[in-house]
Amino acid sequence: MSEDQLPPPPQADWAYFLDFDGTLVDIAPRPEAIRVSDGLPERLSAFSLAADGALAVVTGRSLADLDRHLALPQVAAAGVHGLELRGGSRPDVPDRxxxxxxxxxxxxxxxxxxxxxxxxxxxxxxxxxxxxxxxxxxxxxxxxxxxxxxxxxxxxxxxxxxxxxxxxxxxAVANKGAAVEAFLEDAPFAGRRPCFIGDDVTDEDGFRVCNARGGISIHVGPPGAVTEARYRLASPAAVHDWLAQLLDRERRTAS
Structure with missing residues (x-):
């Protein structure tokens, strides 16, 4: 990864897969102590609409826990590293x-x-x-x-x-890359260029899937990380600003 290479601007015809902790919200001392910034759920909902629904939050949290913080049941999501899926085909999972x-x-x-x-x-x-x-x-x-x-x-x-x-x-069968693959099988994700944004080792599987499909992989954090992501954003705040570029273009086009 080029440590200082910023990703290209987001496009309405991409498929977006966003980690939660450390990507959309800052990491807290305890998982329940995270703070969701004012307006984040509304911006994610608007972004999903701008991308024709091709946005999924892909997290290690359970979907019930994620919904307690974001309250966006209409937005696609994968919980527990893909064991729980909302809005996509479920990966093949053997007897549990x-x-x-x-x-x-x-x-x-x-x-x-x-x-x-x-x-x-x-x-x-x-x-x-x-x-x-x-x-x-x-x-x-x-x-x-x-x-x-x-x-x-x-x-x-x-x-x-x-x-x-x-x-x-x-x-062992659960990973974020498999979740991304499952989403990409169906509309509205199918046929789009995938973009995965994450900050931790559990996100590397998602980066690999996107890279293999000619997509966009973005690591969140300071420079110097050992990662397969090809681009970097410094913080969750930088992720918010990057996503906002698409919404700003949509507003300018509509006005």
Whole structure:
């Protein structure tokens, strides 16, 4: 990635896939403590209309959690890294019973950690489990080691992700790239140039899918990140400004 290469202006005929935490909102010490900026839901709704509905929020949060913050049930979305989909074809997912059984051991390991370290926070998404250690950064290696043992016992059913002050365990079949592929199978996303915007390791699968399809991949954050994204925006505020370019053009054209 060129560290200082800004993306081209957004176009109405692209398909947009936006991460949530760290991309549309600033990361907070706890997932429930994020602040949605004034007017963001309205701007996203307007942007979706400008793109003829080809906008989806693709997040590790559950859809129920996402809706509590954005309240945009009419906008397409993928939750829990694509295990939950609204507005697209669901990816093929094998029998979930073994995965859920394997997650019980991960859940037990996470709860034991939280009992020992009160600064850890468990985010149980039902079909994925995240342990946040932002309040205790030194515990990151211990959290990763402990959960890695439980993941190893599950064979190839689960995978472990290390993000920004969080370690997450999810089904191996679930990733944001697969969610993007599923959306691109159907209208209004099909046939459009895909654009994925994200800030963390879980977004790399989305970048890879967009790159393979000749699309736009945008990493959010300071320069120097190791990423497959081809462009960069500095912050969620910069993402908002970039998206606003399309709305501004639409308003000028209409006036």
């Amino acid at each position: 019973a073994p995965v859920k059984q394997a997650l019980t051991k991960v859940r037990a390991a996470a709860e034991q950690l939280a009992a020992l370290h009160v600064d850890l926070r468990i985010e149980d998404k039902g079909e994925a489990i995240a342990v946040h250690y932002r309040a205790a950064p030194d515990l990151g290696p211990e959290v990763a080691r402990t959960l890695a043992v439980a993941v190893a016992e599950a064979g190839d059913l689960l995978t472990l992700l290390q993000g920004k002050m969080v370690v997450e365990v999810k089904p």
